[in-house]
Amino acid sequence: MKKISNVFNVIKEKLFVKKDRVHSEKYYRTIDFLNKYSLLFHAIAAMAIVFIVEVISRRNFISACKFVDTHTLAFMYNSFIVFVSFALVYLFRRRAFARVVITGFWTILGIINGCVLSNRVTPFGYTDLKCIPELLAMNNTSYFTAEQATIVVIGLGSFLLFLIALFIKGPKYNGKIRYAGVSVAFLALLFVAIPVTTNVAQSTNVVASYYSNIAQGYNDYGFVYSFSSTVVDRGMQKPADYTQQAVDDVEEKVNSSKQQTTVDGKTGPNIICVLLESFCDPDEINFLNVNEDPIPTFHYLEQNYSSGYLTVPVVGAGTANTEFEVLTGMSMQYFGTGEYPYKTILKQTDCESIASDLSKIGYATHVVHNNGGNFYSRTNAFSQMGFDTFTSKELMNITEYTPNGSWPTDDILVSEAMKTFDATPDQSDFTYIITVGTHGDYPTDPVIENPTYTVSGVEDEGQANAWTYYVNQLNEADRFIKELTDELSKRDEDTIVVMFGDHLPTMGLQDSDMKSGDIYKTKYITWNNMGLPKEDADLYAYQLLANTTNTVGIHEGTVMNYHQTQMNTADQTAYQDGLDLLQYDILYGQRYCYNGTDPYPASDLVMGIDKVSITNVADSSMGDKVYIYGHNFTNWSKVYVNDEKISTTYLSSGMLAIDKADVSDGDVITVCQVGSSDTIFRKSENEYTYVDPAVEHDSSETENPLEAQ
DSSP states (O other), X not given: OHHHXXXXXXXXXXXXXXXXXXXOHHXXXXXXXXXXXXXXXXXXXXXXXXXXXXXXXXXXXXXXXXXXXXXHHHHHHHHHHHHHHHGGGGGOSOHHHHHHHHHHHHHHHHHHHHHHHTTOSSOXXXXXXXXXXXHHHOSSOOSXXXXXXXXXXXXXXXXXXXXXXXXXXXXXXXXXXXXXXXXXXXHHIIIIIHXXXXXXXXXXXXXXXXXXXXXXXXXXXXXXXXHHHHHHSOSBXXXXXXSHHHHHHHHHHHHTTOOOOXXXXXXXXXXXXXXXXXXOXXXXXXXXXXXXXXXXXXXXXXXXXXXXXEEOSOSSSOHHHHHHHHHHOOOGGGBXXXXXXXXXXXXXXXXXXXXXHHXXXXXXXXXXXXXXXXXXXXXXXXXXXXXXXXXXXXXXXOOOBOXXXXXXXXXXXXXXXXXXXXXXXXXXXXXXXXXXXXXXXXXXXXXXXXXXXXXXXXXXXXXHHHHHHHHHHHHHHXXXXXXXXXXXHHSSSOEEEEEEXXXXXXXXXXGGGBTTSOTTEEEEEEEESSOOOOOOOOEEXXXXXXXXXXXXXXXXXXXXXXXXXXXXXXOHHHHHHHHHHHHXXXXXXXXXXXXXXXXXXXXXXXXXXXXXXXXEEEEOTTSSEEEXXXXXXOTXXXXXXXXXXXXXXXXXXXXXXEEGGGOOTTOEXXXXXXXXXXXXXEEOSOOEEOOOTTSOOOHHHHSSTTOBO
């Protein structure tokens, strides 16, 4: 202990005891030289930081060199942004410390981007920060290994210790700091110089203001500029011609050619929309060969029912943005770089969607998804879109997971979808199903013993294992498609199903790898039992449901009607401009298209179809546990005692267990379905007052000791 104390005292003396240190004359001359020419050194440092960040982001030194060579002006503009950030150091005496903090800030962002790109195609943007709490709350995922987490913790801890030491022991500027002048100069650089140079750079095509391909945009224009764009360029810009008259003109054009809806919520067909996570037809990949067809059902439907290519706004990740386009009919191209409307505008405003449109004519509307209800803020988003119910994994009795243990299997979605129809026997239904079984990450080590489907054409063994895993999961998705359509065939109800891939898998695919020549193209297929003719068409994701409803005589909704009447017009520029006007008006403007009213308010979203109930509560035979009996419990059922959550063990769909020590005589017991961040999605229909059998009660009190309230 004495030796440890001596070591601690030495460290304390070295770091925290101030001494009058005398440096050599050369040291002071060097400091003076660095201060005198600090702007020059900041410029050099800024270029070095940008280059290092590009190396880290691209995970390739040669690629970073090519970026500097082929996009030299973009590289210089990125460096200018970092250079401006260095102006902050003149507000501090510990300038060396401030420079290291700024350098660390940009470098850490680059490291994060490199890590993100190792797991998906879409680079790191500001809105990703809003998804971190939900991502960390997800169980059974393999986004981060224990080794990676350890490296991150050690790295950040070491950097923090270095900063502490530098703050204490580093040099201090002893000259006069002109706070007012420096502040004015910095603000001028930030709010005048950067906007002016940005406009010049964008107008001369040095950088772009809109990325049709965000991954390519980051690659061409650099991480620093691109990430900064996701911070400042959010939401939608007001169209230059946005006026009430302009919106009225668009509405008049639609009204002059729109058709009347011929069905209602009793006579209309059930409509099912299925998002097939990361689904890609292996036949579309030029280099990939599979020993036999893993998706025969998909191909059968493609050949016999309406189908085509679907242009989606994301690659490798960003499911919520394809989903947003499909459900609302709105285009992501008018939003800022890296935007997720679910995490931004839909947090504060309602939004017309296919659900609210169909609700107007009497449809019941549902969502079924075997992942967390809070991920991508879906619970909030689906309420803002007007859905009636949302069955997330917390409301499902999930027992089976994919071979890598990351995601629930999709077969459970069939029975859950059937529940939505059965719950509203007197209404037509719109049910939106979101699968997860083909979600990445795809393991580079073999995890499926004797796989049915094997691949060739991939030289790297790890990638071959990943592709083998993926095509076998595609077969599971195909089985889900068959089971779903088989079940629907048994029901005596007119039904149309549309299924689509939300984006290509995270496999590093490029345009040249695809038969379509475009990594932003997936496929959609349909099925129906109504004898509808096969009418193939290549569509954008935001046109998909307008096209589907058009085929069954439904012509409802501001945006959906717009697509139905304008998507095939000769003037596609006018078509896109009109869409820009409408979605700005609905989300950010005065809602002229609604005459300033709010005809599509958020719904009181109900989580799940099945009611959760308690039938009995009893002590275990050993007396150390209390069992709660009931109906429709899941792994996410939690017992609450007097409205306080306590540790709960899930035993079956009809039985939960808690420790006897957590409940006392007279306590009120409820069961809640709980999501991430302790969000209560649904409470049991009844509650129980616990009666401890060890406590004496009057006979009148013990006739029904566990009577439901």
